[in-house]
Amino acid sequence: IWGSHICRVRGLSSSSGPRVCIVGGGPAGFYTAQQLLKARQDAAVDIYERLPVPFGLVRFGVAPDHPEVKNVINTFTQTAQHERCSFHGNVNVGKDVTIDELRQAYHAVVLSYGAEGNRSMGIPGEDLPGVFSAKDFVGWYNGLPSNKELHPDLSFETAVILGQGNVALDVARILLAPVEMLKETDITQNALEALAGSKVRRVLIVGRRGPLQIACTIKELREMVNLPNTRADMLPADFEGIAEALKDLPRPRKRLTELMMKAVKEGGDDKAEKCWGLRFFRSPVEVLAGADEKRAAGIRLALNKLEGSGESVRAEVTGQLEDVDCGLIISSIGYKSIPIDPAVPFDPRRAIVPNEMGRVQDTAGLYCSGWVKRGPTGVIATTMNDSFDTARVLIQDMEAGKLDLSVNKPGAQAITALLQTRGVRMVLFSQWEKINAEEEKRGKSLGKAREKLLDVDEMLCRAK
Amino acid sequence: MSSVCLSVCVLSSSGSKVLVHFVNQSGVKSSVFVTEGETLLDVVIKKNLDISGFGACEGTLACSTCHLIFEESVYDKLEPMVDEEVDMLDLAYGLTKTSRLGCQVTVERWMDGMTVHVPQEIKDQRGKQEAVRSK
Numbered sequence: 001i002w003g004s005h006i007c008r009v010r011g012l013s014s015s016s017g018p019r020v021c022i023v024g025g026g027p028a029g030f031y032t033a034q035q036l037l038k039a040r041q042d043a044a045v046d047i048y049e050r051l052p053v054p055f056g057l058v059r060f061g062v063a064p065d066h067p068e069v070k071n072v073i074n075t076f077t078q079t080a081q082h083e084r085c086s087f088h089g090n091v092n093v094g095k096d097v098t099i100d101e102l103r104q105a106y107h108a109v110v111l112s113y114g115a116e117g118n119r120s121m122g123i124p125g126e127d128l129p130g131v132f133s134a135k136d137f138v139g140w141y142n143g144l145p146s147n148k149e150l151h152p153d154l155s156f157e158t159a160v161i162l163g164q165g166n167v168a169l170d171v172a173r174i175l176l177a178p179v180e181m182l183k184e185t186d187i188t189q190n191a192l193e194a195l196a197g198s199k200v201r202r203v204l205i206v207g208r209r210g211p212l213q214i215a216c217t218i219k220e221l222r223e224m225v226n227l228p229n230t231r232a233d234m235l236p237a238d239f240e241g242i243a244e245a246l247k248d249l250p251r252p253r254k255r256l257t258e259l260m261m262k263a264v265k266e267g268g269d270d271k272a273e274k275c276w277g278l279r280f281f282r283s284p285v286e287v288l289a290g291a292d293e294k295r296a297a298g299i300r301l302a303l304n305k306l307e308g309s310g311e312s313v314r315a316e317v318t319g320q321l322e323d324v325d326c327g328l329i330i331s332s333i334g335y336k337s338i339p340i341d342p343a344v345p346f347d348p349r350r351a352i353v354p355n356e357m358g359r360v361q362d363t364a365g366l367y368c369s370g371w372v373k374r375g376p377t378g379v380i381a382t383t384m385n386d387s388f389d390t391a392r393v394l395i396q397d398m399e400a401g402k403l404d405l406s407v408n409k410p411g412a413q414a415i416t417a418l419l420q421t422r423g424v425r426m427v428l429f430s431q432w433e434k435i436n437a438e439e440e441k442r443g444k445s446l447g448k449a450r451e452k453l454l455d456v457d458e459m460l461c462r463a464k
Numbered sequence: 465m466s467s468v469c470l471s472v473c474v475l476s477s478s479g480s481k482v483l484v485h486f487v488n489q490s491g492v493k494s495s496v497f498v499t500e501g502e503t504l505l506d507v508v509i510k511k512n513l514d515i516s517g518f519g520a521c522e523g524t525l526a527c528s529t530c531h532l533i534f535e536e537s538v539y540d541k542l543e544p545m546v547d548e549e550v551d552m553l554d555l556a557y558g559l560t561k562t563s564r565l566g567c568q569v570t571v572e573r574w575m576d577g578m579t580v581h582v583p584q585e586i587k588d589q590r591g592k593q594e595a596v597r598s599k
Contacts, residue, residue, distance in 0.1 A: 068521050068522075068524035068526035069521060069526045071521045071526070075520065217551070219551045222547070222551065251554060252554035255550065379555065380527065381520060381528055381555070381557075384520065385517070385557060388516050
């Protein structure tokens with residue numbers, strides 16, 4: 001495999017086409033690569049990914065019961081198999097190789113490494129057992145290697161989720177969905193077993209502003225409303241004045257709000273064992289420990305009122321507090337990008353790489369796409385359009401002579417050699433395909449779409 | 465390369481040929497003969513039309529990337545949308561009053577000669593708007 005990779009690269013290095021390096025093998029990386037390969041028939045694109053496996057949040061973020069959303073993997077696979085594209089997994093950019101080394105080897109480098117951190121609530125008690133970030137909880141049921149030891153305790157009746165975006169609703173749905181709905185998906189077996197034995201019966205999804213500011217989209221809300229054996233438990237008081245505001249809303253917001261109001265009115269089957277509810281105008285101020293002081297037993301919420309109007313509605317404190325008993329607290333207030341290399345400018349306040357339309361500030365030849373460029377919001381299609389924009393800007397710069405393509409760059413040949421001297425075991429796309437086949441095989445024996453490998457060492461072993 | 469071969473082969477199939485004009489994000493128009501009964505997503509894929517990122521979820525109502533804008537007279541005659549289509553369409557970039565998802569629209573004979581387009585690329589403008597909004 002080593003030999004054949006070098007032969008293929010040698011073939012390309014006799015051409016003088018642009019060589020582009022992409023850091024990150026998720027949707028942003030793949031869509032940027034796709035557009036570059038299409039726009040320039042002489043471009044070679046190399047994708048470097050930290051994990052042995054590609055696809056980023058499509059694999060580790062999209063909920064197991066949303067397999068259609070993962071169909072994009074097919075188009076990414078085509079891109080990775082393109083003759084002018086190579087995928088290099090198990091390479092940690094910033095640690096195994098620096099951005100400067102990549103910039104020396106390539107005409108352009110695109111940062112597409114997303115947001116691997118999470119925004120903390122910044123409240124006392126946040127580190128108590130029983131409190132998780134949604135990023136970690138989702139990573140746990142989706143088989144992210146670094147979350148495999150999460151072992152969330154699901155023996156409590158009430159779970160509180162802070163945040164009301166699609167991730168929060170995904171978590172709520174996975175917590176309350178009947179096991180039958182999950183058992184044929186690619187959810188990890190240990191998460192499936194934990195959820196089968198779960199005592200969680202009530203999930204509150206808490207937001208600091210009102211119903212008109214809710215961040216989730218209608219599909220996810222509809223799935224909650226339609227969840228078997230659950231009922232909606234809303235506070236009519238939270239919806240005062242909302243009916244009157246409906247007529248002036250644009251269609252997407254109007255339909256979403258109407259669906260919420262329907263859930264308030266109809267509630268659902270009283271005999272349902274489980275319930276879920278949206279709670280508005282509430283911000284977390286403290287996680288309360290139990291009598292033994294050893295773990296979370298409740299959360300203290302501050303009640304807000306709204307000031308301002310339209311897009312700039314803000315929550316302001318009223319001074320009132322409310323305590324909710326709960327044993328599982330999941331903070332779903334946003335992912336967060338982190339700086340991976342001191343040579344790259346980083347804006348710590350916005351937690352993005354500062355850029356102008358994808359061109360990294362003050363750094364010629366360095367670009368960014370996806371969440372690390374715009375912040376961690378939006379669906380795959382948002383990232384797709386954004387990645388196409390960055391690719392177009394990069395192509396423009398090539399054509400305008402802002403990138404010196406007359407200089408021959410060694411590309412993957414140089415980087416691969418460097419990584420070898422550092423003892424880094426790269427995983428090529430054909431090797432991921434072996435891991436993929438193993439996961440599908442294991443899944444088949446369990447009646448599931450796949451059973452993901454949870455361990456990087458095991459992935460590397462399978463990749464041989 | 466392949467679209468020329470496809471056009472020749474398709475003439476021998478039994479479905480009726482309907483002329484549809486597609487205008488892509490850069491304003492480039494492609495005119496193709498399509499078979500009744502195919503969805504517009506099928507058409508874009510089979511004819512390999514140059515529309516960036518079309519049909520990401522492969523027709524499963526899990527995205528809005530096959531968003532197409534119709535002429536009003538055509539739009540009014542299309543089959544009504546199910547909730548799941550409206551749910552996804554509501555997230556589409558550049559949504560209009562005559563927007564539909566291409567994967568949900570099946571080609572019929574009366575559509576002969578219609579033009580559909582995707583939202584136009586707003587190059588510098590959108591970049592500037594983003595920069596202002598994010599401050």
